[in-house]
Amino acid sequence: MKTVAGVYTVGQVNSYIKNMFAEDFALRRISIKGEISNCKYHSSGHIYFSLKDKNAVIACVMFKSNTKGLDFRLTEGQSVVATGTVSVYERDGKYQLYAEKITSDGAGDLHKKFEELKKELEEMGMFAPEYKKPIPKYAMNIGIVTAATGAAIQDIINISTRRNPYVQLNLYPSLVQGASAASDIVNGIRCLDNMGMDVIIVGRGGGSIEDLWAFNEEIVARAVFECNTPVISAVGHETDTTIIDYVADRRAPTPSAAAELAVFDYMRFEQDINDIGYTLKRSLIRKSQSSRAILEQYRLRLINKSPQNRIFESRQRVSDMQEQMSDIMHDRLNILKNNLAVMSERLNGLSPLNKLSKGYAYVQTKDEKPLTDIAQIKPGDDIKLNLQNGSAMAQIKKVLD
Numbered sequence: 001m002k003t004v005a006g007v008y009t010v011g012q013v014n015s016y017i018k019n020m021f022a023e024d025f026a027l028r029r030i031s032i033k034g035e036i037s038n039c040k041y042h043s044s045g046h047i048y049f050s051l052k053d054k055n056a057v058i059a060c061v062m063f064k065s066n067t068k069g070l071d072f073r074l075t076e077g078q079s080v081v082a083t084g085t086v087s088v089y090e091r092d093g094k095y096q097l098y099a100e101k102i103t104s105d106g107a108g109d110l111h112k113k114f115e116e117l118k119k120e121l122e123e124m125g126m127f128a129p130e131y132k133k134p135i136p137k138y139a140m141n142i143g144i145v146t147a148a149t150g151a152a153i154q155d156i157i158n159i160s161t162r163r164n165p166y167v168q169l170n171l172y173p174s175l176v177q178g179a180s181a182a183s184d185i186v187n188g189i190r191c192l193d194n195m196g197m198d199v200i201i202v203g204r205g206g207g208s209i210e211d212l213w214a215f216n217e218e219i220v221a222r223a224v225f226e227c228n229t230p231v232i233s234a235v236g237h238e239t240d241t242t243i244i245d246y247v248a249d250r251r252a253p254t255p256s257a258a259a260e261l262a263v264f265d266y267m268r269f270e271q272d273i274n275d276i277g278y279t280l281k282r283s284l285i286r287k288s289q290s291s292r293a294i295l296e297q298y299r300l301r302l303i304n305k306s307p308q309n310r311i312f313e314s315r316q317r318v319s320d321m322q323e324q325m326s327d328i329m330h331d332r333l334n335i336l337k338n339n340l341a342v343m344s345e346r347l348n349g350l351s352p353l354n355k356l357s358k359g360y361a362y363v364q365t366k367d368e369k370p371l372t373d374i375a376q377i378k379p380g381d382d383i384k385l386n387l388q389n390g391s392a393m394a395q396i397k398k399v400l401d
Helices: 010-023 064-069 109-123 151-163 181-194 218-226 243-247 255-262 266-305 307-350 352-357
Strands: 030-041 047-052 057-062 079-089 094-104 141-146 168-173 199-204 231-235 362-365 382-387 390-395
Touching (some): 057 079, 064 094, 109 218, 141 151, 199 255, 218 243, 231 243, 231 255
Parallel strands (some): 199 231
Antiparallel strands (some): 079 094
């Protein structure tokens, strides 16, 4: 809509241009040949990409409704023929190809070259896991082959400094894009390898397959394979894959991730050391206490089993036995004394002498035989009378019965 004579709004101009594109019969149905670049599969199902050749680039989009006829996945560097309509996106004032059909036009020069080299190196065994060197857990000297400026080196520095401020970073400033980049990267790898690094990071930020092509060159792959130092590849974004990713000892999806792999976390390491030290100290204390208790038990056992202690024990036992024997003998003697006294009283009661003391006499014949029966004597017989304090001879005058 005009606001002033001869002056148009931006929307009017874009709409006018779009109508011109729509009226051009050649642009209504056109097939364009080129290599896929910057391809993105959106979550909505649409595919956004560019077609390019050595002279130019055109933006393209294929809506979800048209992707059903696409029987292969678009990849970087793939040569295709896209058929559709060239029109203007009014909001941005950009023209692009609205692809309705895409057919493969061979593997594409770069894609084909990538697959051929990959297959060749794989057959040579350069991707074999037995050749992969382990990444040192506590690397302190880290070599980096990348551009001196750019996000990649800044990300590596930031991550490394945060994780371990004592780590030594050694940068070989290299070209990472262009005709001379591959040889420059090779020189960087060899230089840092000769310096005796603990690990080497080789990489750069993201880009198209053309931007990353230096890392797909055979000379770079061979330099990585022949490197004596473990190598971490860190080229592009997580979805980007290059030849050195297969050859390297470890692949990191990004330069930041490479720094995470190469640089150990010093703060966590220090905490782990402190925890281990505390645990070890507690273990030593417990072990020491346990050993002391065992030694005390052994000391007491030695005391108990010592000859001197055994002598003391034997003496004590002998002394106890002597005391016991003395008590037993004393008790036994008392019993015997009591028994003797009783028996003595009994004997005393039965003693002839005792009887004699009471006026009785012990009578014997003149032959000193006990006179116990009256029939043993007759008048005129002599008899012997035994009294308490002596004896006397008597004669029987008369026998009374």
